Amino acid sequence: MSTVATAQPKLWAGGKSPFNVEYGKVMMWYFLMSDTFTFAAFLIAYGTVRFSANSWPDPNEVFNTFPFAPEGVHTPLVFVSIMTFILIVSSVTMVLAVQAGHHNDKKAVVKNLILTIIGGALFLGCQAWEWTHLYHEGAWWGKNPFLNADGTAPTVNFTNFFFTITGFHGFHVFTGVIINIIMLIMTLNNTFEKRGHYLMIEKAGLYWHFVDLVWVFVFTCFYLI
Amino acid sequence: MEYSTNSHGDYSAIKKEIWKVTLILSLLTIIELVFGFWIYAQPTMGEGLKWTLKGLIIILMLSKAFYIVAYFMHLKHELRTFIMTIILPLISFVWIIFAFLYDGNSFKDLRNGFDRHHKAQSKVKAVKPAATHNNTKKQEHGH
Numbered sequence: 001m002s003t004v005a006t007a008q009p010k011l012w013a014g015g016k017s018p019f020n021v022e023y024g025k026v027m028m029w030y031f032l033m034s035d036t037f038t039f040a041a042f043l044i045a046y047g048t049v050r051f052s053a054n055s056w057p058d059p060n061e062v063f064n065t066f067p068f069a070p071e072g073v074h075t076p077l078v079f080v081s082i083m084t085f086i087l088i089v090s091s092v093t094m095v096l097a098v099q100a101g102h103h104n105d106k107k108a109v110v111k112n113l114i115l116t117i118i119g120g121a122l123f124l125g126c127q128a129w130e131w132t133h134l135y136h137e138g139a140w141w142g143k144n145p146f147l148n149a150d151g152t153a154p155t156v157n158f159t160n161f162f163f164t165i166t167g168f169h170g171f172h173v174f175t176g177v178i179i180n181i182i183m184l185i186m187t188l189n190n191t192f193e194k195r196g197h198y199l200m201i202e203k204a205g206l207y208w209h210f211v212d213l214v215w216v217f218v219f220t221c222f223y224l225i
Numbered sequence: 226m227e228y229s230t231n232s233h234g235d236y237s238a239i240k241k242e243i244w245k246v247t248l249i250l251s252l253l254t255i256i257e258l259v260f261g262f263w264i265y266a267q268p269t270m271g272e273g274l275k276w277t278l279k280g281l282i283i284i285l286m287l288s289k290a291f292y293i294v295a296y297f298m299h300l301k302h303e304l305r306t307f308i309m310t311i312i313l314p315l316i317s318f319v320w321i322i323f324a325f326l327y328d329g330n331s332f333k334d335l336r337n338g339f340d341r342h343h344k345a346q347s348k349v350k351a352v353k354p355a356a357t358h359n360n361t362k363k364q365e366h367g368h
Contacts (some may be wrong), residue, residue: 019303019304021304033315044323047325047329048325048329051333052330052332052333052338054344054347058326076262077265084254089247091297092247092297095296096240145353147353151350152348152350153351161271203297209297212297217286220257223261224260224261224282
């Protein structure tokens with residue numbers, strides 16, 4: 001904090017960035033903030049509708065399957081826990097890639113970016129499986145085969161919110177994977193090496209962590225509570 | 226314009242911090258899951274305990290968000306002025322969440338109070354609607 005104290009008096013005097021942050025990074029942060037408002041609007045709408053309903057389907061009854069699990073075996077939360085850990089680990093490899101970039105360590109950047117891309121692809125694979133499974137159970141936008149927790153007839157609000165919000169998040173993961181693949185190609189082409197810095201990786205990293213951050217909220221709101 | 230590239234501290238110290246945060250995030254997730262399983266395993270659980278556990282899950286969720294934003298997204302090491310431009314707008318959520326959830330709950334109470342038909346209908350037990358099964362529909366159309 002000592003740097004802040006000395007910088008404070010002339011912070012807004014001009015001639016230097018008052019935020020001490022690169023322009024592209026500032027813009028990425030503000031983009032992510034606007035995205036936060038979009039996701040929050042979705043999740044708060046979901047919460048409002050759930051609070052206004054007399055009963056709601058029990059997530060543990062809906063999301064209780066696992067790939068290749070025998071019929072009748074119920075494993076609530078297990079599959080989605082694996083998805084959560086995949087995303088956390090891919091976030092870690094992304095931080096490692098960003099840090100390697102700060103030290104101009106091209107080999108480590110490439111290695112960690114590849115791991116991050118694999119993590120993202122695994123997550124998307126899990127989500128594709130889950131969506132397919134739910135679709136075959138009769139769930140889709142406008143269709144809800146799951147009864148409420150108290151055995152009463154359900155509304156389609158549950159599936160509409162689930163598919164819209166996890167779909168919007170999945171789209172963000174997909175975009176993140178594409179961005180990371182572009183970063184990997186640029187690293188392999190020595191674009192950042194010639195530029196002298198790997199700041200672009202840092203911006204891609206911010207986006208990727210945001211995707212992980214949103215999942216923390218989606219996971220809690222849909223599967224845990 | 227001049228700006229730092231955030232390369233403060235040496236490589237191994239930063240790596241150590243990253244692994245520490247990873248461990249914390251994993252632990253918080255595991256505790257969340259334990260609470261989730263607890264709610265699932267005890268369907269007869271009292272409302273008080275259930276809401277306490279759900280509240281704890283939300284606190285754990287917010288602490289996970291803090292660790293991701295502060296350490297992985299590096300916001301903790303930015304200048305205070307910059308942190309504030311991100312954090313202050315988000316404070317409005319405190320009110321937005323409270324107001325909307327209160328409104329949802331109020332709508333439920335009003336509808337139950339004034340719309341007897343709605344209240345009676347929402348107490349009727351239903352059978353699992355098999356007709357909307359996506360699989361059977363597929364076969365009917367012969368895809």
